[in-house]
Amino acid sequence: MTLPDMHRAEPIPEGARAEIERLLQSGDLFRYTAASDAPVSLLEAEFAQMMGSRYALAVSSCSAALFLSLMALDLPDNARVMIPGFTFAAVPSSVVHANCQPVLCDVADNYRIDMTDFTAKLPTVDAVIISHMRGHTSDMDAIMALCDAADIPVIEDAAHSLGTLWHGRKIGTIGKIGCFSFQSYKMINAGEGGIMITDDADLIARAIIMSGAYEHNWKKHPNIAEACTRWQNKLPLYNLRLNNLSAALVRPQLAELPRRVADGLRNHDHVAEKLNASPFIDVPAPLPPETRAPDSIQFNMVGLDDATIRAFAAAAAAAGVKVQVFGQSTDNARAFWNWQFIKDLPELPKARKMLMSACDVRLPVHLSVSDLDTVSDILLDAVAAVTNAEAA
Secondary structure, three states, rough: OOOOOOOOOOOOOHHHHHHHHHHHHHHHOOOOOOOOHHHHHHHHHHHHHOOOOEEEEEEHHHHHHHHHHHOOOOOOOOOOEEOOOOOOOHHHHHHHHHEEEEEEEEEEEOOOOOOOHHHHHHHOOOOEEEOHHHOOOHHHHHHHHHHHHHOOOOOEEOOOOOOOOOEEEEOOOOOEEEEEOEEOOOOOOOOOEEEEEEOOHHHHHHHHHHOOOOOOOOHHHOOOHHHHHHHOOOOOOOOEEOOHEEEEEHHHHHHHHHHHHHHHHHHHHHHHHHHHOOOOOEEOOOOOOOEOOOOOEEEEEEOOOHHHHHHHHHHHHHHHOOEEEEOOOOOOOOOOHHHOOOOOOOHHHHHHHHHHHEEEEEEEOOHHHHHHHHHHHHHHHHHHHHHHHHOO
């Protein structure tokens, strides 16, 4: 049995090489040096066009995009921002960085926001971040109806959801602002990096200036001069810019996105069908309006205690497939009880129960069907081994 490389990303497209070499020869890596058409500026224009948004701002990470989004909303000090109890620690961290208070919402066993808890807490908050965690889309129809009625702005944390659709509409364009990641384990890989999109001129102007467009560098952002003029010298600078070399890595990958999304969905559904044949594994189905763009798979262990789940993960790892059980470690950054920088960290019973049995396995889009069968067989053999041992 030949094990696939579960951590290798796809090669950077050949089309990036000439631009990277030009940048290496010129040393022109700062996004604002060129009078026009810097790689970062071109990336912003191309990404906005791809998403159907008016504006895009490329920054150093998706975390930076979330932070700038909150700052651009001009929320009051200590504003309360609701986030899901299942997300990455960078999300509550961005809330804290923005001098706001995270308000955690419970999450169901399908990894999506528990709408009963969301509805109950919504009147107590000033803004909402919806994390489409691991590409799982919560009920955006219900969420947007409630938030629009209450005039509460929604930021979409779409770090894992570039290419996902909701009723055919691109995730990241439903809320007031959408934030995406270019970190290595995402659909588009620059090692690090992120981008935010919006149709609101005033929001993007504030974000542009705070990202580090000091003095008159904001003039190199098209069609936003009037809004930026209002905010010049009135906002702090956080220097969260993307550099030209990262943009040169990203730009040729945009054309690869449709194929990567199709391959990722094929991979996920192929493995999901095999895993769901086990009575001890449940891969939650998408909500009806959702068309997913996965590069990993999540599943719940059913009817097994914590020790058996740990034994399953260990058996799979010994056979060559790493399984992350979100709640089964002392430092997992996706387990809310490890966000101890939050004052008065609440208990979320549904999220805790889910995280203790929820498993995560990478499925890079380059895997072949044979690779997928190998991964599936290892996982099924591991669960069979521990459940047979338990029965004996």
